[in-house]
Amino acid sequence: MTDADLDPVIHAQSRLRVVATLAALRTGDRIAFPRLQELLDMTAGNLSTHLRKLEDAEYVLVTKTHEGRKPATYIELTPRGRFAFENYSAALTALLRGSS
Amino acid sequence: MSTDGTDAADNAAPFEPEADAAPLDAAESLRIIAAQADRVRSTQVDGRVLFGLWGVAWLLGYLGLYLTANGSLPGGRATPEGVLTPAPLAFTVFALLIAGAMAATIVYSIRAGAGVQGVSSRTGAMYGWSWCIGFVGMSVILGGLVNAGASDEVIILAANALACLVVGIMYMAGGALWQDTRQYILGIWIIAVAAIALYVGLPNTYLVMAVLGGGGFFLGALGDHLVRVRDRATAQGHVGSQSASKAHP
Numbered sequence: 643m644t645d646a647d648l649d650p651v652i653h654a655q656s657r658l659r660v661v662a663t664l665a666a667l668r669t670g671d672r673i674a675f676p677r678l679q680e681l682l683d684m685t686a687g688n689l690s691t692h693l694r695k696l697e698d699a700e701y702v703l704v705t706k707t708h709e710g711r712k713p714a715t716y717i718e719l720t721p722r723g724r725f726a727f728e729n730y731s732a733a734l735t736a737l738l739r740g741s742s
Numbered sequence: 743m744s745t746d747g748t749d750a751a752d753n754a755a756p757f758e759p760e761a762d763a764a765p766l767d768a769a770e771s772l773r774i775i776a777a778q779a780d781r782v783r784s785t786q787v788d789g790r791v792l793f794g795l796w797g798v799a800w801l802l803g804y805l806g807l808y809l810t811a812n813g814s815l816p817g818g819r820a821t822p823e824g825v826l827t828p829a830p831l832a833f834t835v836f837a838l839l840i841a842g843a844m845a846a847t848i849v850y851s852i853r854a855g856a857g858v859q860g861v862s863s864r865t866g867a868m869y870g871w872s873w874c875i876g877f878v879g880m881s882v883i884l885g886g887l888v889n890a891g892a893s894d895e896v897i898i899l900a901a902n903a904l905a906c907l908v909v910g911i912m913y914m915a916g917g918a919l920w921q922d923t924r925q926y927i928l929g930i931w932i933i934a935v936a937a938i939a940l941y942v943g944l945p946n947t948y949l950v951m952a953v954l955g956g957g958g959f960f961l962g963a964l965g966d967h968l969v970r971v972r973d974r975a976t977a978q979g980h981v982g983s984q985s986a987s988k989a990h991p
Contacts, residue, residue, distance in 0.1 A: 648771075655766055655774065662775040666782035670861035677857030681781055716859055731775060737768040 648737075651699045652730045656684065657692050664702065664719040665727045672705060672718035693717060701726055780974075787854045789924070789966035792847055797959030799843040803836035804952035811945030818945075825895045826945045865919060872915065876908040899940055902947060906936030906955070924965045931958045 652661050663681050667673060673681075679689050696702040701723030705716045719727070766774075810818040810829035817829025848870070855866055884901055892900070910933035917926025932955065939950040 653766060653771070658766070658771060658774050659778055662778035663782055665775075666779040667858065668860075668862050671858050671863075672860050674857035674859075681778070681785065718860070731772075734768045734771050734775075738772070 648733055649726055649730045651701060652726060657696060660692050660696065661727050664717065665724060672716040675715040675717065678717055785854065787851055790963045791850065793959045793963035793966060795843050795846055797956050797963060799839040800959060801952050801956030803839040804948045806832040806835050808945055808948035808952060811948060821894050827894065827898065869916065869919060873912055876912060880904045880908055895944060898944065903936050903940045906932055924962055928958055928962045
């Protein structure tokens with residue numbers, strides 16, 4: 643196995659950090675955009691860009707809602723995204739084992 | 743997508759070259775995954791804080807009740823039946839310590855869960871209300887015992903035993919909900935301590951509660967700490983060296 647076999651959607655530093663953070667939440671939990679931003683130290687624009695790509699791949703689900711009058715955005719990993727992340731992690735471990 | 747007022751994403755072509763497209767190696771990727779998992783965990787409820795807080799409240803609160811009841815500190819009195827009971831001031835201090843620990847627990851837990859919705863927040867809310875309803879139910883039962891003519895001694899002992907039963911069952915439920923064995927064991931421990939405390943009689947009930955009850959929370963905090971240290975070492979060992987992964991498949 644080589645690097646080329648790793649899921650290209652996840653195998654980029656920023657998106658990997660986003661997906662790893664969402665995967666660390668409990669299954670069935672979604673996180674508010676500002677809280678996610680805080681956990682990643684990313685600008686809102688940067689995070690939005692990466693989220694859009696993950697959304698296009700159907701790895702994350704972005705839900706827009708209202709809390710009182712304030713709009714709020716929540717992000718969660720889809721089952722497909724979680725599955726892709728687990729495959730990716732397994733592939734990394736396999737790569738490391740093979741190369742040592 | 744114009745998440746939270748930024749339209750930057752709308753200008754980005756789907757597959758434009760990325761600023762962070764620097765090649766990642768597998769070890770670095772694993773390190774990133776571990777670091778983010780750690781970061782998320784650091785914002786979640788830290789069991790050491792809550793166990794420690796309740797350990798202090800129980801130890802000091804019950805010790806005050808014990809020392810005034812057995813006459814080491816002034817203010818205690820004997821009932822007509824000759825049972826030694828604590829000073830009213832000691833009860834006030836005890837109540838303030840418990841109320842303070844409760845308030846701190848609620849604020850801390852709500853802050854830790856802020857910005858996360860879904861299964862956890864629903865579970866947490868139901869669990870939080872269970873504590874509240876349990877104690878309201880206990881108060882109603884105690885009121886009933888008073889009406890039925892129970893003596894001061896019976897009320898004091900029953901209040902302590904019932905409160906511990908609620909606390910013990912809630913910890914066991916918490917252990918089951920969050921798959922946390924330490925919490926579950928602490929629940930069993932608290933129920934056992936309450937039973938011992940009831941049978942040793944006043945004023946030794948309070949000493950048992952302070953030492954074994956408060957001590958149980960401190961052991962819980964210690965257990966949590968040891969598990970954290972071990973988990974951290976395991977995570978680092980996992981990512982640390984490539985050869986290590988071969989040695990420990």
